[in-house]
Amino acid sequence: MLEARVFCSTRKGPHLLLIGGVHGDEPCGTVALTRLADELSRGAVTLKCGRVTLVPMANPQAQAEGKRLVDVNLNRVLHKHENPHHYEHFIANSICDHIEKVDAVLDLHAVTASSPPFTFLDWDTPAGRAWIAALGVPFALTGWDELYPPDSGSSSTSSYAHGLGKTAVALECGQKTDPAAADVAYTMARVSLAHFGLTEAYAHTPQKSQALRMTKVVWKEQAGELLGEFENFSPVKADQPLARLADGTTLTADADGYIIMPKATAVIGEEWYYLAVPFSV
Numbered sequence: 342m343l344e345a346r347v348f349c350s351t352r353k354g355p356h357l358l359l360i361g362g363v364h365g366d367e368p369c370g371t372v373a374l375t376r377l378a379d380e381l382s383r384g385a386v387t388l389k390c391g392r393v394t395l396v397p398m399a400n401p402q403a404q405a406e407g408k409r410l411v412d413v414n415l416n417r418v419l420h421k422h423e424n425p426h427h428y429e430h431f432i433a434n435s436i437c438d439h440i441e442k443v444d445a446v447l448d449l450h451a452v453t454a455s456s457p458p459f460t461f462l463d464w465d466t467p468a469g470r471a472w473i474a475a476l477g478v479p480f481a482l483t484g485w486d487e488l489y490p491p492d493s494g495s496s497s498t499s500s501y502a503h504g505l506g507k508t509a510v511a512l513e514c515g516q517k518t519d520p521a522a523a524d525v526a527y528t529m530a531r532v533s534l535a536h537f538g539l540t541e542a543y544a545h546t547p548q549k550s551q552a553l554r555m556t557k558v559v560w561k562e563q564a565g566e567l568l569g570e571f572e573n574f575s576p577v578k579a580d581q582p583l584a585r586l587a588d589g590t591t592l593t594a595d596a597d598g599y600i601i602m603p604k605a606t607a608v609i610g611e612e613w614y615y616l617a618v619p620f621s622v
């Protein structure tokens with residue numbers, strides 16, 4: 342069962358969907374959207390127009406079990422499943438129903454390594470850029486849709502929404518175990534409501550995001566270890582050793598750039614880290 346809270350103004354306006362907890366071990370969105378739902382419910386936050394649907398806990402079973410996922414990664418199977426056979430397939434179908442009804446989608450996540458907030462600049466549209474500029478987090482990443490092209494079968498909240506012509510932003514709010522990530526998630530939710538005109542402005546000073554292009558995803562295909570205490574966006578140099586595999590192979594950086602979303606605890610078959618280089622928008 343998936344809980345959604347819908348708040349409607351009596352005046353027409355955009356319909357925004359805010360999602361938290363797609364990954365069960367990333368509590369920031371759940372904490373932030375539960376707080377926002379409470380504030381909307383008791384009138385501490387009011388809508389000037391439009392409507393907002395909040396799904397604070399998008400993967401309830403994974404969250405109850407303290408895990409990222411139950412069967413499969415929900416944000417790689419986020420499309421309609423005619424014959425759902427994994428837990429996340431059923432959840433994906435419900436989330437797709439919500440996405441189909443709204444104008445814009447904000448999906449709140451967190452990462453394993455220590456990290457500043459960042460967003461994704463894929464499916465680049467003027468509306469998406471304007472929203473990202475309003476959010477004003479330190480980094481904006483592009484290249485996700487090239488690492489996970491549609492014919493790879495991978496589908497996220499953002500790609501599903503964009504496929505329907507909607508505006509969508511996925512936001513990583515910081516480190517998943519850092520309580521400050523929930524504050525970031527709350528601020529981003531409030532800034533988004535204000536950006537679409539649903540509420541009065543929310544006090545926030547946006548930064549100009551540094552744009553990076555993701556060039557590679559490295560999957561953990563056998564046992565091994567990362568060769569450093571990498572944080573998200575740690576700079577790396579070309580040929581710098583990044584990881585060592587059990588068979589003795591060393592994985593290195595392709596170019597001067599950054600290591601993105603390093604996951605020291607990745608299990609075999611998971612994404613281990615990504616590489617990115619600066620680019621100008």
Ligand SMILES: [Zn+2]
Pocket residue numbers: 363364367450451
């Ligand atoms: Zn996530």
